[in-house]
Amino acid sequence: MTERLYLTQPALSADIDVLSCTLLEDGRHAVRLSATPFHPQGGGQPSDVGWLGAVEVLRVSNENDDIIHYTNAAIAPGPVLARVDQVPRQLHARLHSAGHVIGHVMMQLGWTPxxxxxxxxxxxxxxxANEAVSALDSGEIERRCNALIAEDLACALSFEGGVRKVAFGHLPAFPCGGTHVESLAQIGRIEIQSARVKKGEVSVRYDVTA
Incomplete structure (x- = not known):
C-alpha cells in the first residue's frame, strides 16, 4: 500500500521509490510508488498532477487500497523525485477549504452539510435542514463565509481512531482526507452563486476568487 504523504500536508516534493511501471493499451503507464505526495482523485476534489523525475503525471487515482499514478512515459523502478504541480494543487486546496467554510456557515443557519x-x-x-428552514440567502452565506476568511484561522490536522480531521481555528473539525490551505486568508474570497432548496435539501454553489 502506498504511503500517503499528502495526509500530513508535507512539502510538494519527496524522494520516493518507483515500485512498478505498467504499459497500458492507451499508451499511458500505470505507476506504483512506495509513497506519494500526490492527492488522488476523490473526496470531492480532482487529483494532483506533476512529475516523477522528468516524466509527467497526468492523473492519480485510488484503486484497490493503492494509489496509481498515470504517466505519459515509462519510468524505471528505483529512486525518483516526485513533484506536485503547485498551481492546480493550490486551487484545489482553496476550493476544498472554502467548502468547509461554507459547511460551517450552513450549520450556523440550521443546515447539516x-x-x-x-x-x-x-x-x-x-x-x-435541522429544523423547519424554508430558504437560505446567498448574500448572507457569502457575508458570513468571508467574515471567517477575514479572521485568517489556521488549519489544524488531527487523527482520531485512524480518521483524519481538519479544523480551522475555533471551528469544529470535519473528517476529511483532502488538501487545504494553511490558513483561511489563502482562500481569497468566496462567491456564493446560488443556494437552492428542494424537498428539504439545499445545494449551495460557489467559487473562489483572488
Whole structure:
C-alpha cells in the first residue's frame, strides 16, 4: 500500500521509490510508488498532477487500497523525485477549504452539510435542514463565509481512531482526507452563486476568487 504523504500536508516534493511501471493499451503507464505526495482523485476534489523525475503525471487515482499514478512515459523502478504541480494543487486546496467554510456557515443557519464537490467551476455543498428552514440567502452565506476568511484561522490536522480531521481555528473539525490551505486568508474570497432548496435539501454553489 502506498504511503500517503499528502495526509500530513508535507512539502510538494519527496524522494520516493518507483515500485512498478505498467504499459497500458492507451499508451499511458500505470505507476506504483512506495509513497506519494500526490492527492488522488476523490473526496470531492480532482487529483494532483506533476512529475516523477522528468516524466509527467497526468492523473492519480485510488484503486484497490493503492494509489496509481498515470504517466505519459515509462519510468524505471528505483529512486525518483516526485513533484506536485503547485498551481492546480493550490486551487484545489482553496476550493476544498472554502467548502468547509461554507459547511460551517450552513450549520450556523440550521443546515447539516452531507456531501460536497470541490472541482473548479463546479463547487457545491449539499445539506439537509435541522429544523423547519424554508430558504437560505446567498448574500448572507457569502457575508458570513468571508467574515471567517477575514479572521485568517489556521488549519489544524488531527487523527482520531485512524480518521483524519481538519479544523480551522475555533471551528469544529470535519473528517476529511483532502488538501487545504494553511490558513483561511489563502482562500481569497468566496462567491456564493446560488443556494437552492428542494424537498428539504439545499445545494449551495460557489467559487473562489483572488
Amino acid at each position: 452531507t456531501k460536497a464537490h470541490h472541482w473548479p467551476t463546479e463547487g457545491r455543498v449539499v445539506g439537509i
